[in-house]
Structures are given as C-alpha cells and as structure tokens.
Amino acid sequence: MLIIGERINTSRKVKGEPVIENAVRARDAQFFIDLAAKQCEAGATYIDVNAGTLLEGEPDAMEWLVTTIQGALDVPLAIDSPSPAAIERALKVHKGQAMINSITAEKDRYNNVLPLAKEYETKLIALAMGDDGIPPDACGRMTVGRELVSNLTAAGIKIDNIYADPLVFPIANGAEFGLAVMDTIRTFKAEFPGIHASAGVSNVSHGLPQRKFLNQAFTVMCMTAGLDAAIIDPMDKQLMALVYATEALLGHDDFCMTYLEASRAGKFE
Amino acid sequence: MLIIGERINTSRKVKGEPVIENAVRARDAQFFIDLAAKQCEAGATYIDVNAGTLLEGEPDAMEWLVTTIQGALDVPLAIDSPSPAAIERALKVHKGQAMINSITAEKDRYNNVLPLAKEYETKLIALAMGDDGIPPDACGRMTVGRELVSNLTAAGIKIDNIYADPLVFPIANGAEFGLAVMDTIRTFKAEFPGIHASAGVSNVSHGLPQRKFLNQAFTVMCMTAGLDAAIIDPMDKQLMALVYATEALLGHDDFCMTYLEASRAGKFE
Numbered sequence: 001m002l003i004i005g006e007r008i009n010t011s012r013k014v015k016g017e018p019v020i021e022n023a024v025r026a027r028d029a030q031f032f033i034d035l036a037a038k039q040c041e042a043g044a045t046y047i048d049v050n051a052g053t054l055l056e057g058e059p060d061a062m063e064w065l066v067t068t069i070q071g072a073l074d075v076p077l078a079i080d081s082p083s084p085a086a087i088e089r090a091l092k093v094h095k096g097q098a099m100i101n102s103i104t105a106e107k108d109r110y111n112n113v114l115p116l117a118k119e120y121e122t123k124l125i126a127l128a129m130g131d132d133g134i135p136p137d138a139c140g141r142m143t144v145g146r147e148l149v150s151n152l153t154a155a156g157i158k159i160d161n162i163y164a165d166p167l168v169f170p171i172a173n174g175a176e177f178g179l180a181v182m183d184t185i186r187t188f189k190a191e192f193p194g195i196h197a198s199a200g201v202s203n204v205s206h207g208l209p210q211r212k213f214l215n216q217a218f219t220v221m222c223m224t225a226g227l228d229a230a231i232i233d234p235m236d237k238q239l240m241a242l243v244y245a246t247e248a249l250l251g252h253d254d255f256c257m258t259y260l261e262a263s264r265a266g267k268f269e
Numbered sequence: 270m271l272i273i274g275e276r277i278n279t280s281r282k283v284k285g286e287p288v289i290e291n292a293v294r295a296r297d298a299q300f301f302i303d304l305a306a307k308q309c310e311a312g313a314t315y316i317d318v319n320a321g322t323l324l325e326g327e328p329d330a331m332e333w334l335v336t337t338i339q340g341a342l343d344v345p346l347a348i349d350s351p352s353p354a355a356i357e358r359a360l361k362v363h364k365g366q367a368m369i370n371s372i373t374a375e376k377d378r379y380n381n382v383l384p385l386a387k388e389y390e391t392k393l394i395a396l397a398m399g400d401d402g403i404p405p406d407a408c409g410r411m412t413v414g415r416e417l418v419s420n421l422t423a424a425g426i427k428i429d430n431i432y433a434d435p436l437v438f439p440i441a442n443g444a445e446f447g448l449a450v451m452d453t454i455r456t457f458k459a460e461f462p463g464i465h466a467s468a469g470v471s472n473v474s475h476g477l478p479q480r481k482f483l484n485q486a487f488t489v490m491c492m493t494a495g496l497d498a499a500i501i502d503p504m505d506k507q508l509m510a511l512v513y514a515t516e517a518l519l520g521h522d523d524f525c526m527t528y529l530e531a532s533r534a535g536k537f538e
Binding site: 169174176178181182210214216217218220221238241242244248252255268 | 451479513521
C-alpha cells in the first residue's frame with residue numbers, strides 16, 4: 001500500500017487560518033521539513049505537495065517546496081497541480097521517482113502533462129474525467145478511464161506507473177457512490193493487469209459529521225476492492241492502524257510481520 | 270446489519286476474574302439487566318447468552334438468564350450453546366423470535382438442534398463444520414456449508430432464518446484466512462439467495478497485539494463481502510461507528526439518516 005501524505009496543501013486551513021499557505025509565502029523551510037518528516041514517520045511513502053492557492057506564484061513555490069523537503073529528507077513527492085508549468089518546475093529539481101497528481105482525459109491537460117510524465121518517468125495519477133466533466137456513474141467513468149489508460153500505455157507510459165483514480169464523490173449526495181468507486185477499482189484492475197488504483201478517499205465524507213469514521217471505513221473497503229494507493233492523512237493513527245490491519249487481513253503481510261513491527265513501534269495510538 | 274452483543278458469556282474474564290460466571294452463580298439479576306441494556310443502547314439488536322462454563326448447571330442458568338433479561342428488556346436473545354437441553358430450556362421461556370447459536374453438520378448436533386429450530390421458528394446460525402471437524406480451506410468449508418444449508422431448507426427452515434457462518438480462523442496462523450472468509454461469505458450469498466451471513470469476527474485477531482484494529486478492519490471487510498450479522502462487542506464505540514459508516518457506504522442507509530442519528534445520539538465516541 002502506497003500512502004500519499006496529504007498535509008502539505010495550501011488550501012488546507014487550521015482553525016480557519018491558511019497556515020500552509022502562509023508558511024509557503026514566508027518560505028518557512030523548517031515548517032515543511034517538519035511536516036514532511038512527521039508524515040514519513042507515520043508511514044507515508046510519498047508526500048503530496050500542493051501550492052495551488054498561490055496562483056501565479058505556484059511554480060516558484062513548487063520548486064522551493066521540492067528542494068526544501070528533499071534537501072532534508074530522502075522521500076519522493078507527489079506533485080499535485082493541474083498546471084504543467086508548476087509540475088515542470090518541480091520535476092526539474094526532484095530527486096528519485098516523482099509522482100504527478102494528476103493527468104486527466106481533458107485534451108489540454110493530457111497533451112501538456114503527458115510529455116512531462118514521459119520525460120521524467122514519473123508515477124502518474126490518472127483521473128477518470130474528460131472535457132465533458134466527471135461522468136456521474138461508474139459506467140461513464142470507466143468509459144473515460146479506459147480510454148485514458150489505453151492512450152497512456154499506447155504513448156509509452158508503463159502500466160506499473162499508472163495509478164487510476166475513480167474519483168470519489170460524497171456519499172451524502174448519493175447512496176450508490178461508495179459502491180460505484182469500488183466497482184470502478186475492481187474493473188480497472190481486472191481490465192488492466194499491473195495497473196494501480198488510487199483515490200482521495202476523504203471526499204466520501206464531505207458534508208457529514210465525524211468524517212473520520214467514514215474515511216476509515218471507506219479506506220478499508222476500497223483496499224478490499226483492490227486500492228493500492230491512497231491520499232490520506234497518515235497522522236491519523238487510527239486510520240493507519242486500520243491500513244496495516246487490512247494489509248494483513250488481505251494476505252499481503254506474511255506472518256503479520258509489518259503489522260507487528262508497526263504495533264511495537266507505537267504507530268497505532 | 271444485525272449486531273449480536275457478545276458480552277454475556279460465562280467464559281469471558283475481566284482482569285483474570287470470571288465475573289460473568291460469578292454473577293450467574295450468584296443469580297445477580299441486576300448485573301445482567303444492566304449488561305444487556307448497555308449493549309442494546311450501544312446498538313445491539315440481539316443479545317448473545319452463553320453459560321457454557323456452568324456445565325451441568327447450564328440449562329438452569331440459561332432459563333434464568335432468558336427470563337431475567339426479557340423480564341426487564343424487550344430484546345430477543347441468541348441462545349449460545351451446543352447443548353440441546355440448554356437450548357430447549359431457554360426457548361421454552363423466550364419471548365419473540367430467538368436465535369440459536371448454533372447448529373452444525375455434526376450428526377448428533379444437527380439431529381438434536383434442528384427440531385428445536387423448527388418448533389420455535391428461530392433464527393439459526395449454521396456453522397460450516399461437520400463430524401470431521403472444521404475443513405481447513407474455503408473450498409472444504411463451502412462443501413460442508415452447502416450440504417448443511419441444503420439440508421436445513423429441505424427440512425423446512427426458511428432461508429431468511431439461516432445465518433451461515435464461515436468460521437473465522439486467526440490471521441496469525443495463515444495469511445490466506447481472511448480472504449477465505451470473505452470468499453465463503455460471497456459464495457454462500459450467491460448460491461443461496463435470501464440467506465444471511467454471520468461471523469464471530471474477533472477470532473481473526475487471536476494471538477496478535479492491539480486486536481481491536483484487526484477486528485474493526487475485518488468487520489468492515491466482511492460487511493463489504495456481504496456479512497449482515499456479526500457477534501461483536503457493541504460497547505466498542507469505534508467499532509460501532511465503523512459499522513454505521515460501512516452501512517452508509519454500502520448504500521444501505523438512504524441519505525445517511527441512520528448514520529446521522531447515531532452520530533447525533535453520541536454513539537460514536
């Protein structure tokens with residue numbers, strides 16, 4: 001399971017304050033080194049970096065974030081932006097295999113992000129949406145996603161580098177949205193052997209109280225359906241404990257060694 | 270989802286003390302009324318009652334437990350015993366539809382429990398094991414379970430009253446045991462439309478530390494595979510929160526009304 005730590009995102013607020021954006025504007029290096037290090041210690045294998053709220057300042061901020069974090073820590077980053085300019089600036093300075101979060105079937109975005117993914121041989125999150133927006137049902141999303149993944153592999157992207165993302169909608173808006181995501185994950189993995197499935201699971205709980213329980217349950221459910229990457233908050237110890245437990249219960253953790261080590265290391269609570 | 274509260278079991282110890290057994294021997298009525306009431310408040314829909322450690326005193330104890338609990342609370346009970354004599358004494362005084370926990374394909378047990386299930390029209394947990402013990406793999410258990418369920422329905426037990434139990438083994442003893450349970454649940458429900466699936470999920474974590482995380486994850490996973498009854502501790506608020514969340518995410522809770530009500534009622538923490 002690939003855990004993409006979601007905490008470094010300038011749209012995130014703490015008690016109403018845009019603390020991440022403020023720290024980027026102040027170029028507070030230690031703040032980001034600490035926030036990345038804590039996520040790594042908690043079990044993140046990639047650190048997501050999103051500076052979208054800086055608008056025209058985003059490319060500079062992205063380059064600075066990559067060099068700052070990787071100057072202190074040996075961890076790969078997920079470059080989270082729809083902007084090819086910001087992605088390129090980040091990839092130019094990134095060490096190791098980066099992940100691009102994300103490409104879509106939208107014509108411009110596809111044409112601008114694909115060459116970057118090829119040149120830098122990145123991992124690539126592929127969102128099942130096109131120029132007509134996000135298809136409302138699982139079938140429509142699979143139609144868009146199928147064409148997107150087929151085009152990516154035809155263009156030379158290795159299937160092992162593709163993380164298909166079925167797009168998670170809030171369950172409050174439709175009782176069938178959870179099952180649709182699981183169905184789409186199963187279909188992607190059945191139709192494209194070797195592909196990965198990723199999701200921003202926490203969207204599922206939008207608009208509901210005590211969201212963490214919905215996020216935790218949905219992470220376990222999607223892993224059971226084949227999810228092998230998730231953009232989550234690794235500092236939610238309860239969630240991480242359930243991820244380790246689910247890996248063991250799915251038979252991915254021989255003799256429960258990883259579960260036992262994480263438990264002994266105090267990662268669960 | 271049918272939640273069978275597991276707390277009234279004389280084999281359960283608290284800090285090494287057999288407090289449940291002691292309370293049965295002392296005929297401490299208020300103790301059991303309180304313990305049943307707390308489980309109901311927490312979300313249990315059936316209360317399991319097991320007095321197996323009393324040996325020859327079990328039938329008397331069972332009758333007393335049923336009359337005591339149902340004298341104070343309007344809740345159905347799961348009569349948890351391999352002893353036909355104890356089950357019969359309990360059923361004679363039980364009000365409403367009881368559940369028998371459990372019948373198996375073992376010849377004597379089958380022949381002795383079946384007439385009770387028919388006479389009292391109970392719900393019935395059917396364990397996938399026979400006179401040769403518990404088949405080690407999913408295929409073997411399904412073979413035993415298939416014959417057991419077929420015999421039960423041929424004998425006149427309604428499919429809606431049958432709760433097939435795939436038998437949960439500790440994941441520490443075999444990495445494939447979690448998947449085997451999920452496969453067996455899916456197969457039972459596909460082969461016998463209208464049947465229910467039940468499991469004692471907490472066996473999965475036997476021998477491992479911080480068992481609650483494994484029990485929580487496995488409950489969510491088995492529900493995703495079709496589990497619709499579970500013998501659990503409803504006073505684990507985290508577990509119950511995940512059960513409510515999973516019901517919503519599986520599309521069983523229109524507009525998340527049940528989740529919202531449980532959240533407002535403070536059932537989650």
